[in-house]
Amino acid sequence: MIDERSEDAEGDRPDIIEPSMGERALFICPRCKQKRGVNIDYGYPSHELFEQAERNEAVLGGCMQALGDPDRQCLNCGHQWEIVRRRPLSKE
Numbered sequence: 012m013i014d015e016r017s018e019d020a021e022g023d024r025p026d027i028i029e030p031s032m033g034e035r036a037l038f039i040c041p042r043c044k045q046k047r048g049v050n051i052d053y054g055y056p057s058h059e060l061f062e063q064a065e066r067n068e069a070v071l072g073g074c075m076q077a078l079g080d081p082d083r084q085c086l087n088c089g090h091q092w093e094i095v096r097r098r099p100l101s102k103e
């Protein structure tokens with residue numbers, strides 16, 4: 012009597028690949044179209060992050076992300092870009 016339905020939550024965010032354990036999300040580079048873009052990590056990096064950066068799997072930014080700094084870098088061609096984010100309107 013129970014109508015069981017399997018709910019597949021696929022196709023939710025096609026642009027974002029969720030990182031599985033220990034892996035980093037990769038994004039498609041707007042320049043070379045390779046899925047080799049990673050988030051640039053700002054702030055003080057962890058030991059693990061340092062190792063990933065040495066293996067060219069992660070990109071370290073500065074201590075702080077200033078306005079206009081890129082969010083992602085392509086590990087293939089080195090292109091850096093900003094992600095499109097919703098800017099808060101300065102309205103009360």
Ligand SMILES: [Zn+2]
Pocket residue numbers: 040041042043044045047085086087088089090
């Ligand atoms: Zn690229």
